Amino acid sequence: MLQKILRKLGSFYVASGLGLLLWMTFFDANDLPTQIRNWWTLHELDGEAQYYRERIKTVKTEQREVLGNDRLREKFAREKYWMKKPGEDVFVIVDEHNEPLEK
Incomplete structure (x- = not known):
């Protein structure tokens, strides 16, 4: 059970990090x-x-x-x-x- 939660949290942080990187690279005012x-x-x-x-x-x-x-x-x-x-x-x-x- 704990492993499933950690796996979901890990994928959440990776997806959030990639989304933030994508946003800062192309869509931000300082892209x-x-x-x-x-x-x-x-x-x-x-x-x-x-x-x-x-x-x-x-x-x-x-x-x-x-x-x-x-x-x-x-x-x-x-x-x-x-x-x-x-x-x-x-x-x-x-x-x-x-x-x-x-x-």
């Missing part, structure tokens, strides 16, 4: 496909954050170079933003990587 999608999005956003950190470093370096010198400020505006005085043409000579020859 497995959602977790994989969230992980992939996090991975993409980390890559974007790294790109923007590098871009900020580049901009800060350019800012330090340009702010202290009027001549460099004018050169920077002409080369980077193609600014010119009225009636003037500006030519920037670039290498094969589209970088200006003068730094």
